[in-house]
Amino acid sequence: MNSHSSSDNIEKGTIEYNPRAEQVQEPVFVKRPSTIANPGPAGVFAFASSTLLLSLYNAGASEVHTPNVIIGMAVFTGGLVQLLAGMWEFPRGNVFGATAFSLYGSFWMSYATILIPGSGILTAYTNKEELAHALGLYLTVWLIVTVMFILPVMKRHVAFTVLLSILCVTFILLAVAEFTGNHNITKAGGITGIVTGAVAFYIGVGEFLAAEADPIFRLPMGMRR
Template sequence: MSHLEKAEKASVDARSPQEAFGSHPSGLRPLGNPGPLGLYGFASTTLILSFYNVSVNGITHPNAVVGMALFVGGLAQFVAGMWEFACANSFGATAFTMYGGFWMSFATLYLPGSGIAAAYTDAAEFDHAVGIYLMTWFIVTFLLFVASLRRNIGLIALFFFLTLTFMMLGISKFVVSASEACGKAGGALGIITAFIAFYVGTAQLLVPSESYFRLPLGDIPKRLD
């Protein structure tokens, strides 16, 4: 091997894996947008549970959503949140990671092996415990709604309806006289929320270079300072 060939080999070996194999002009591989994955995972799981909450076809027990909540609403969203951190999107990372954790923790409540529900001998006590759980998520969602106000109309609508969803579901666990009505109202609001999430996820998925059309999200002018 000549001195020139040795020098060229040493130059290649000295590069990082990203520089050696990246196709991006900067030498780094570009990251895909994890937003559609997180939004689809959230929307599909929310839609199924919300159908149960409004008692579609007489269904009143949410246990069939457990698998969906663990792996689609939970794991898929959690992974999307981790990749949002890599994309320097703190809002998306926080929202997806938090709701991924929500779905996994919610599913755990209804796993027989967890023993959580079985630990409550009084059904009313269990309802109140779940009510506190849901109202905590109402607070989290309201704060994310506030944080979304300068992003786009699609996200604002998503977090607005999700805030109302958690509020109504939380109330349904505390107020016995309004339990059924508030539970079904929360389910109806959840269905609206799910379809908004599907829309926002699809709008992010339809990129100009690969799609015949775009879906508007209602962009809001950013602050200049």
């Protein structure tokens, strides 16, 4: 690498010349700020609305007992929108947002796949108890994933810590309900899920307002830089 080509690249803003790296010919790339709008509100609203609908069903609202109405919401809102939000978080450099939105988007898509009659997943289980235990294990795995998500935010974002903690309680109750067959525990999981959705809506509105130059008000999030 000669000095002329290095200075040209520096002027173009592609690399930063590092004299220490001259012998090994390794340019040091400069991170550029992203101009992509914050996808966080879209991801949080998608999570909140899907969680609220499923939790209303689990809580027994309006005497609805067939869960298939959640399929479209789970695939497109909870699944696709969150997955896209996660992909858009990557170029913004937000590791937590990219990981959380992407994985929870996959959660909703996988949950919808279980409920789709044509997938054959439910009909593959001839024993109802085995199916219930399989769903319990499924929910337990997502409980573990959610606990892992609490660790990076508990010192810097109170609102997300509260959201994920309540979500953990929801997963615990729903998993226990599947293992025990106790419908009252399912209702309890539905109620905590409704609270989870409400907290998620709070965060979504807060981030939505924060994106405005002159919002009518701001919601406290308990964030630390």
